[in-house]
Amino acid sequence: MARAEIAARTLRTDRWWLPPLTTFVGLLLISIYAAFRTFQGDYYWVDQYHYLTPMYSPCLTEECVPAASHFGQWFPALPGFLTPPVIIIPFLLGFRITCYYYRKAYYRAAWASPPACAVAEPHSKYTGETRFPLIAQNLHRYFFYAASILLLINIYDAVLAFGTGVGLGNIILLVNVALLGAYTLSCHSCRHIAGGRLKHFSKHPVRYWMWTQISKLNNRHMLLAWASLIFVCLTDLYVALVASGTISDLRFIN
Amino acid sequence: MSYQGKFRVWRGDDSGGALEDFTVEVNEGEVVLDIIHRLQATQAPDLAVRWNCKAGKCGSCSAEINGRPRLLCMTRMSVFDESETITVTPMRTFPIIRDLVTDVSFNYTKAREVPSFAPPKDLAPGEYRMQQVDVERSQEFRKCIECFLCQNTCHVVRDHEENKEVFSGPRFLMRVAELEMHPLDTADRVDQAQDDHGLGYCNITKCCSEVCPEHIHITDNALIPMKERVADRKYDPIVWLGNKLFRRS
Known part of the structure; x- marks a missing residue:
């Protein structure tokens, strides 16, 4: 027996193309900004107030401003156009790229697989995440571990900046780590590691409690993914503007 | 409050078929399945549709309404504009038996x-x-x-x-x-x-x-x-x- 003969790719009458288009444009703009700032190699540290942008933290190479290298300079200066963030960006990018939410977002928006529910995809063949390279999405938990370490470093940076007083930059760094923390904790791999892998919650009450709390955050994973991503860029922009002298930091306590 | 609603319903079987236009009375509080039943009763007595509970619990009346997979009995007519043409088609993934009924x-x-x-x-x-x-x-x-x-x-x-x-x-x-x-x-x-x-x-x-x-x-x-x-x-x-x-x- 054959399927019903319906030639149209979709009969949806709503604006189904809008969410994938918005996602695509949003991710593209953020990628362009992040690439520009990564390779700019400047304006990442405000010496007066000890603000370090999260995009350059930890700053581990010899071309880093010494005061910005809170954990030392482990690597020699990088050659050519390479800048300090190229050491940490693969882990941050890896965490976002293999994230279960972002997978949905870019599979729909960038690969049209599918572009929207009940809208035919343009590809003639589909093997999903069964083969290389997409089978590597299973490495998400390792990127989660790496991102957790980087988060702790960002928290350390944000706390350290309070040593010079309190300004708007401190508040921005604090909100940034709060959003990054909520996004990282709400991760599906984190939920699984905390308690999701258990078959008997009743035998592990503490892990069950952790699982229930993470599940509440996990319900808002998409929101946290976007909020933290946009706010990282805004935090970086603020630090860059203050570091370059374009604006001065609004100080509350000096 | 009633109005004459415009509908396009897929009619056919595994040898072929097409969308057919109908104008059917719609009354306040009705769902799409009510309209399909009225269509059967007044204009297309041989229209095939699978249904049972009319309460969203039996899972029989699955179809696609304006291209979106939905239950006919749980889709209220009030979510559509009165001027809108509503397209009802069978589920695409499964082989067609007739009209809105597929082989699952x-x-x-x-x-x-x-x-x-x-x-x-x-x-x-x-x-x-x-x-x-x-x-x-x-x-x-x-x-x-x-x-x-x-x-x-x-x-x-x-x-x-x-x-x-x-x-x-x-x-x-x-x-x-x-x-x-x-x-x-x-x-x-x-x-x-x-x-x-x-x-x-x-x-x-x-x-x-x-x-x-x-x-x-x-x-x-x-x-x-x-x-x-x-x-x-x-x-x-x-x-x-x-x-x-x-x-x-």
Whole structure:
């Protein structure tokens, strides 16, 4: 027996193309900004107030401003156009790229697989995440571990900046780590590691409690993914503007 | 308050068919299934439609309304503009029998491929004891009414007929998850999910969750946890080492 003969790719009458288009444009703009700032190699540290942008933290190479290298300079200066963030960006990018939410977002928006529910995809063949390279999405938990370490470093940076007083930059760094923390904790791999892998919650009450709390955050994973991503860029922009002298930091306590 | 609504309904069988235009009376409080029934009663007595409970609990009247997989009985006419032409078509993923009725036997074949609940051998029926917190994850999946809208909307089989052999679809991967999470089930469901039911084909684009009339979090609570369990088993050497060192099964 054959399927019903319906030639149209979709009969949806709503604006189904809008969410994938918005996602695509949003991710593209953020990628362009992040690439520009990564390779700019400047304006990442405000010496007066000890603000370090999260995009350059930890700053581990010899071309880093010494005061910005809170954990030392482990690597020699990088050659050519390479800048300090190229050491940490693969882990941050890896965490976002293999994230279960972002997978949905870019599979729909960038690969049209599918572009929207009940809208035919343009590809003639589909093997999903069964083969290389997409089978590597299973490495998400390792990127989660790496991102957790980087988060702790960002928290350390944000706390350290309070040593010079309190300004708007401190508040921005604090909100940034709060959003990054909520996004990282709400991760599906984190939920699984905390308690999701258990078959008997009743035998592990503490892990069950952790699982229930993470599940509440996990319900808002998409929101946290976007909020933290946009706010990282805004935090970086603020630090860059203050570091370059374009604006001065609004100080509350000096 | 009544009005004359414009409808396009797919009519035909496996030898061919087309969308036919109808104008049908719509009354306040009605759902799309009411209109299909009025169409049958007044203009197209041979129109085939599968339905039963009219309460969103039997899962019989699955179809596509304006291209979106939905239950005919749970789609209120009040969500549409009076001037709108409403298109009603059969589910695309399954072979057509006639008009709005499809052959959903693919799903029954896949259901039979999931090995049944396997309690411990030394436990007789009536001796099962378990805590509520241990079973409530599985209980969410028991809300499924088997309307097969998730199976219909999943692009893995909707857009790729050839994948039907290797991919069981969200409904039956959820069934595997339900058994895997059951505190008394002893069967090895993790390898089955990946190797026999094609979990790796799922790219978690969440259409199954979007169309579920029971609002089951199929992707977040069944498919992703199963993917994580598969990662534990097949792709995580740390978990493998931990299991060896601490002699966990």
